[in-house]
Amino acid sequence: MEMLPRLSLINSITGFKPANLIGTKSESGDTNLAIFSSVVHLGSDPALLAFIMRPMVGERHTLENILNTGYYTINHINSQIVEKAHFTSADFPRALSEFERCKLTPEYLHGFYAPFVGESKVKIGLSLAETIPIKINNTTMIIGHVEHVVLSGAYQKSDQSLDLIASDTISISGLDTYYRSEKIATFPYAIVGDVPKF
């Protein structure tokens, strides 16, 4: 396949992707905000999340800030901020913060170094745990410890899991398409003896 159709197909082939904004601040105080669709759950105890950084071509403000300061935030994108969130992906110069250009509010909570996104309803503060180089295509996996989870109890179910409908969290496919969701089913933990007779 040609390069562009191949990129479009492979970028969408994994299915729905989570829509998050990663907030950072440089050592000199410049804030940065960038959209990522590759955040993945690594484990709950310790609570670890990972995401994938593309190859270091040109400036990578998010990665530099994380490596230099050790802290970052992951903030759910909701339907009210989807357009602003999308356009954080433009290649703005370092001195122009995406918070300012895209009119999103840097919010400092619990004395945490990195800025949260004020308009986000689910905000996670992380400390850098490890970076793993993925040599096969020169990407990097960034692993962080969850230090803070900031959300209203209205967005949690009785088992403490997140109600992503209540928090108006959206998802992405490919590089440009955004979705809201509706619940179709919940099933019990699968135990061999209790699996339905299909």
Place this chain on the structure above:
Amino acid sequence: MEMLPRLSLINSITGFKPANLIGTKSESGDTNLAIFSSVVHLGSDPALLAFIMRPMVGERHTLENILNTGYYTINHINSQIVEKAHFTSADFPRALSEFERCKLTPEYLHGFYAPFVGESKVKIGLSLAETIPIKINNTTMIIGHVEHVVLSGAYQKSDQSLDLIASDTISISGLDTYYRSEKIATFPYAIVGDVPKF
């Protein structure tokens, strides 16, 4: 937090997750099928996908089959097979294939060693490229080369990206909740000079 509420919260904190079934076959011909919510796009050229395996406690048929044979399939879960897909997560003995127990059809295409899921509308055949141990919590990242993408053209948009609504692809949050989606927005590639004035 207590262990169970913590597990519930952290498993759902990344947002919507892709819902995929991974199909494998052992060297002796036993098929295996398992649900995964951690598939992530690593790059398009070469086309590489990754997913996370939990720690090797007890038997891990999927990982053993991938390591022993070098091949696996990733198949989108749609609303028609969501219940069957969920219950592949029960801890069935090796001799009982989840394909058979959960009444999903192993499908062999293009001479590929690993079975696809007949009922899935988007099927990907991969060859093992690399496994990366994530020492911090004893998980493993499995990286595969995309060898085949099997789908009807009816599930592709004009730019060749997938139309996840047309393919009835669903998403997951946490460990037990499944969603269908509706599109809310598509935005152009973000170029600094064309970013809207928010």
